[in-house]
Amino acid sequence: MMEDIVIFLTLLTVGYASGTWLEKRHFKRIREREEEFVSLPAIMLKKPLNDNEIKDVKLVNGSVVISIDYFKKFVASLMNFFGGRISTYETLVDRARREAILRMKEDAGEASEIVNIRIETSSISKNASQNIGAVEVLAYGTAIYR
Amino acid sequence: MIITNIEYIPSKEVVEHFGVVSGSTVRAKHVGRDIAASFKNIFGGELKGYTELLSESREEAIERMKEQARSLGANAILNVRFSTSSVAAGAAELYVYGTAVKVV
Numbered sequence: 001m002m003e004d005i006v007i008f009l010t011l012l013t014v015g016y017a018s019g020t021w022l023e024k025r026h027f028k029r030i031r032e033r034e035e036e037f038v039s040l041p042a043i044m045l046k047k048p049l050n051d052n053e054i055k056d057v058k059l060v061n062g063s064v065v066i067s068i069d070y071f072k073k074f075v076a077s078l079m080n081f082f083g084g085r086i087s088t089y090e091t092l093v094d095r096a097r098r099e100a101i102l103r104m105k106e107d108a109g110e111a112s113e114i115v116n117i118r119i120e121t122s123s124i125s126k127n128a129s130q131n132i133g134a135v136e137v138l139a140y141g142t143a144i145y146r
Numbered sequence: 147m148i149i150t151n152i153e154y155i156p157s158k159e160v161v162e163h164f165g166v167v168s169g170s171t172v173r174a175k176h177v178g179r180d181i182a183a184s185f186k187n188i189f190g191g192e193l194k195g196y197t198e199l200l201s202e203s204r205e206e207a208i209e210r211m212k213e214q215a216r217s218l219g220a221n222a223i224l225n226v227r228f229s230t231s232s233v234a235a236g237a238a239e240l241y242v243y244g245t246a247v248k249v250v
Contacts, residue, residue: 011188019190046152054156059149059226065197069190116152122230134193136200138228142150
Protein backbone atom coordinates (compact mmCIF):
# COMPACT_ATOMS: atom_id res chain seq x y z
CA MET A 1 0.00 0.00 0.00
CA MET A 2 2.70 2.42 1.10
CA GLU A 3 4.86 1.41 -1.86
CA ASP A 4 2.03 2.08 -4.27
CA ILE A 5 1.65 5.60 -2.97
CA VAL A 6 5.39 6.21 -3.24
CA ILE A 7 5.46 4.93 -6.83
CA PHE A 8 2.42 7.02 -7.72
CA LEU A 9 3.89 10.20 -6.24
CA THR A 10 7.23 9.58 -7.96
CA LEU A 11 5.56 9.12 -11.34
CA LEU A 12 3.49 12.23 -10.76
CA THR A 13 6.56 14.35 -9.88
CA VAL A 14 8.64 12.96 -12.73
CA GLY A 15 5.75 13.49 -15.14
CA TYR A 16 5.20 17.04 -13.95
CA ALA A 17 8.89 18.00 -14.07
CA SER A 18 9.73 16.49 -17.45
CA GLY A 19 6.38 17.34 -19.02
CA THR A 20 6.61 21.00 -18.04
CA TRP A 21 10.23 21.23 -19.15
CA LEU A 22 9.55 19.60 -22.53
CA GLU A 23 6.49 21.75 -23.09
CA LYS A 24 8.36 24.98 -22.33
CA ARG A 25 11.19 24.01 -24.63
CA HIS A 26 8.76 23.04 -27.37
CA PHE A 27 6.81 26.30 -27.12
CA LYS A 28 10.05 28.27 -27.32
CA ARG A 29 11.05 26.43 -30.48
CA ILE A 30 7.58 26.88 -31.97
CA ARG A 31 7.68 30.65 -31.38
CA GLU A 32 11.13 30.94 -32.95
CA ARG A 33 10.10 29.03 -36.07
CA GLU A 34 6.81 30.88 -36.36
CA GLU A 35 8.76 34.13 -36.57
CA GLU A 36 11.00 32.60 -39.20
CA PHE A 37 8.04 31.53 -41.36
CA VAL A 38 5.99 34.68 -40.93
CA SER A 39 6.66 35.63 -44.57
CA LEU A 40 5.01 32.41 -45.83
CA PRO A 41 1.26 32.88 -45.27
CA ALA A 42 -0.92 29.80 -44.84
CA ILE A 43 -4.48 30.78 -45.67
CA MET A 44 -7.87 29.08 -45.62
CA LEU A 45 -9.06 30.69 -48.88
CA LYS A 46 -9.75 28.30 -51.74
CA LYS A 47 -7.89 30.38 -54.31
CA PRO A 48 -4.57 32.18 -54.39
CA LEU A 49 -4.98 35.96 -54.31
CA ASN A 50 -4.04 36.19 -58.00
CA ASP A 51 -3.35 33.61 -60.67
CA ASN A 52 -0.49 35.50 -62.31
CA GLU A 53 2.88 33.91 -62.82
CA ILE A 54 2.14 30.68 -61.01
CA LYS A 55 4.75 28.15 -62.06
CA ASP A 56 3.81 25.14 -60.02
CA VAL A 57 1.45 23.84 -57.34
CA LYS A 58 2.01 20.99 -54.90
CA LEU A 59 0.17 19.26 -52.09
CA VAL A 60 2.13 19.68 -48.85
CA ASN A 61 1.48 18.19 -45.45
CA GLY A 62 2.89 18.10 -41.95
CA SER A 63 1.97 15.86 -39.06
CA VAL A 64 2.94 15.27 -35.46
CA VAL A 65 2.03 12.88 -32.64
CA ILE A 66 2.41 14.23 -29.12
CA SER A 67 2.02 12.18 -25.98
CA ILE A 68 0.52 13.30 -22.69
CA ASP A 69 2.54 12.92 -19.50
CA TYR A 70 1.59 11.24 -16.24
CA PHE A 71 0.74 14.51 -14.50
CA LYS A 72 -1.55 15.71 -17.31
CA LYS A 73 -3.30 12.36 -17.31
CA PHE A 74 -3.88 12.58 -13.57
CA VAL A 75 -5.21 16.16 -13.73
CA ALA A 76 -7.52 15.14 -16.57
CA SER A 77 -8.94 12.23 -14.64
CA LEU A 78 -9.55 14.55 -11.67
CA MET A 79 -11.28 17.10 -13.88
CA ASN A 80 -13.41 14.33 -15.33
CA PHE A 81 -14.87 13.99 -11.89
CA PHE A 82 -15.35 17.67 -11.08
CA GLY A 83 -15.99 19.03 -14.58
CA GLY A 84 -14.56 22.22 -16.02
CA ARG A 85 -11.80 23.03 -18.44
CA ILE A 86 -8.70 20.89 -18.61
CA SER A 87 -6.02 23.47 -19.34
CA THR A 88 -3.25 20.86 -19.40
CA TYR A 89 -4.87 19.30 -22.47
CA GLU A 90 -5.53 22.66 -24.10
CA THR A 91 -1.82 23.47 -24.26
CA LEU A 92 -1.14 19.96 -25.58
CA VAL A 93 -3.42 20.23 -28.61
CA ASP A 94 -2.37 23.84 -29.17
CA ARG A 95 1.28 22.95 -29.52
CA ALA A 96 0.49 19.89 -31.64
CA ARG A 97 -1.49 22.04 -34.14
CA ARG A 98 1.14 24.76 -34.32
CA GLU A 99 3.88 22.18 -34.82
CA ALA A 100 1.92 20.49 -37.63
CA ILE A 101 1.42 23.83 -39.43
CA LEU A 102 5.13 24.61 -39.09
CA ARG A 103 6.09 21.23 -40.53
CA MET A 104 3.73 21.81 -43.43
CA LYS A 105 5.47 25.13 -44.09
CA GLU A 106 8.87 23.44 -43.93
CA ASP A 107 7.63 20.90 -46.47
CA ALA A 108 6.61 23.73 -48.82
CA GLY A 109 10.16 25.06 -49.21
CA GLU A 110 10.35 28.06 -51.55
CA ALA A 111 6.58 28.51 -51.89
CA SER A 112 5.10 32.01 -51.90
CA GLU A 113 1.92 30.96 -50.09
CA ILE A 114 -0.10 27.94 -49.00
CA VAL A 115 -3.82 27.99 -49.77
CA ASN A 116 -6.81 25.97 -48.59
CA ILE A 117 -5.19 24.56 -45.49
CA ARG A 118 -7.07 21.91 -43.52
CA ILE A 119 -6.25 20.76 -40.01
CA GLU A 120 -7.32 17.37 -38.84
CA THR A 121 -7.00 16.07 -35.29
CA SER A 122 -7.34 12.46 -34.28
CA SER A 123 -6.74 10.65 -31.06
CA ILE A 124 -4.82 7.41 -31.18
CA SER A 125 -5.43 6.62 -27.54
CA LYS A 126 -8.77 4.84 -27.92
CA ASN A 127 -7.54 2.00 -30.07
CA ALA A 128 -4.38 1.13 -28.19
CA SER A 129 -4.35 -1.94 -26.00
CA GLN A 130 -2.36 -0.29 -23.22
CA ASN A 131 -4.27 2.95 -23.26
CA ILE A 132 -1.57 5.14 -24.75
CA GLY A 133 -2.72 8.74 -24.63
CA ALA A 134 -1.61 10.77 -27.60
CA VAL A 135 -2.96 13.23 -30.10
CA GLU A 136 -2.18 13.28 -33.81
CA VAL A 137 -2.55 16.43 -35.87
CA LEU A 138 -2.28 16.59 -39.65
CA ALA A 139 -2.15 19.88 -41.52
CA TYR A 140 -2.27 19.97 -45.32
CA GLY A 141 -2.71 22.47 -48.10
CA THR A 142 -1.68 23.48 -51.60
CA ALA A 143 1.65 25.29 -51.90
CA ILE A 144 1.85 27.91 -54.65
CA TYR A 145 5.20 28.52 -56.35
CA ARG A 146 5.66 31.74 -58.30
CA MET B 147 1.24 13.97 -61.62
CA ILE B 148 0.02 17.23 -60.11
CA ILE B 149 -1.82 16.93 -56.81
CA THR B 150 -3.67 19.81 -55.12
CA ASN B 151 -6.41 20.24 -52.59
CA ILE B 152 -7.97 23.20 -54.41
CA GLU B 153 -10.59 22.83 -57.11
CA TYR B 154 -8.46 23.77 -60.10
CA ILE B 155 -4.87 24.18 -61.19
CA PRO B 156 -3.85 27.78 -61.80
CA SER B 157 -2.85 28.50 -65.42
CA LYS B 158 -4.08 25.07 -66.56
CA GLU B 159 -7.40 23.89 -67.91
CA VAL B 160 -9.30 20.72 -67.07
CA VAL B 161 -10.28 18.83 -70.22
CA GLU B 162 -11.50 15.50 -68.89
CA HIS B 163 -12.86 14.07 -65.61
CA PHE B 164 -12.28 10.51 -64.45
CA GLY B 165 -14.19 10.51 -61.16
CA VAL B 166 -13.02 9.63 -57.67
CA VAL B 167 -9.68 7.96 -57.06
CA SER B 168 -8.56 6.84 -53.62
CA GLY B 169 -5.82 5.06 -51.77
CA SER B 170 -5.69 3.58 -48.30
CA THR B 171 -3.40 1.69 -45.97
CA VAL B 172 -4.07 -0.02 -42.67
CA ARG B 173 -1.05 -0.07 -40.41
CA ALA B 174 -0.37 -1.61 -37.03
CA LYS B 175 2.37 -0.43 -34.71
CA HIS B 176 5.00 -2.92 -33.63
CA VAL B 177 5.67 -3.88 -30.05
CA GLY B 178 8.94 -1.99 -29.69
CA ARG B 179 7.28 1.27 -30.59
CA ASP B 180 4.44 0.52 -28.22
CA ILE B 181 6.80 0.00 -25.31
CA ALA B 182 8.69 3.20 -26.09
CA ALA B 183 5.37 5.03 -26.32
CA SER B 184 4.19 3.78 -22.95
CA PHE B 185 7.37 5.20 -21.38
CA LYS B 186 6.76 8.48 -23.15
CA ASN B 187 3.30 8.48 -21.61
CA ILE B 188 4.99 9.16 -18.26
CA PHE B 189 7.39 11.86 -19.45
CA GLY B 190 5.39 13.48 -22.22
CA GLY B 191 6.77 14.80 -25.50
CA GLU B 192 6.63 13.84 -29.14
CA LEU B 193 6.22 10.20 -30.17
CA LYS B 194 8.65 10.28 -33.10
CA GLY B 195 8.09 6.62 -33.95
CA TYR B 196 4.37 7.18 -34.39
CA THR B 197 4.87 10.40 -36.35
CA GLU B 198 7.15 8.56 -38.78
CA LEU B 199 4.84 5.57 -39.03
CA LEU B 200 1.82 7.71 -39.84
CA SER B 201 3.57 9.92 -42.39
CA GLU B 202 5.10 6.88 -44.12
CA SER B 203 1.70 5.24 -44.34
CA ARG B 204 0.19 8.46 -45.66
CA GLU B 205 2.83 8.63 -48.39
CA GLU B 206 1.97 5.06 -49.33
CA ALA B 207 -1.74 5.88 -49.54
CA ILE B 208 -0.93 8.84 -51.81
CA GLU B 209 1.23 6.55 -53.97
CA ARG B 210 -1.67 4.12 -54.38
CA MET B 211 -4.04 6.93 -55.29
CA LYS B 212 -1.55 8.18 -57.90
CA GLU B 213 -1.26 4.69 -59.38
CA GLN B 214 -5.01 4.43 -59.74
CA ALA B 215 -5.17 7.85 -61.41
CA ARG B 216 -2.33 6.92 -63.77
CA SER B 217 -4.09 3.72 -64.84
CA LEU B 218 -7.14 5.81 -65.78
CA GLY B 219 -5.02 8.09 -67.93
CA ALA B 220 -5.21 11.15 -65.67
CA ASN B 221 -2.34 13.56 -65.15
CA ALA B 222 -3.63 15.48 -62.11
CA ILE B 223 -5.69 14.94 -58.96
CA LEU B 224 -7.77 17.80 -57.57
CA ASN B 225 -9.52 18.47 -54.28
CA VAL B 226 -7.62 15.86 -52.28
CA ARG B 227 -8.78 15.07 -48.75
CA PHE B 228 -7.22 12.98 -45.98
CA SER B 229 -9.00 10.98 -43.36
CA THR B 230 -7.83 8.79 -40.50
CA SER B 231 -9.87 6.19 -38.69
CA SER B 232 -9.14 3.40 -36.26
CA VAL B 233 -10.47 0.07 -37.46
CA ALA B 234 -9.19 -2.31 -34.79
CA ALA B 235 -7.17 -2.22 -31.58
CA GLY B 236 -3.68 -0.94 -32.34
CA ALA B 237 -4.29 -0.32 -36.04
CA ALA B 238 -5.10 2.83 -37.94
CA GLU B 239 -6.49 3.32 -41.41
CA LEU B 240 -5.24 6.22 -43.50
CA TYR B 241 -7.43 7.12 -46.41
CA VAL B 242 -6.84 9.71 -49.12
CA TYR B 243 -9.18 10.55 -51.98
CA GLY B 244 -9.59 13.07 -54.75
CA THR B 245 -10.85 13.70 -58.28
CA ALA B 246 -8.72 12.48 -61.17
CA VAL B 247 -8.64 14.82 -64.15
CA LYS B 248 -6.69 15.51 -67.31
CA VAL B 249 -5.28 19.02 -67.60
CA VAL B 250 -3.56 20.82 -70.43
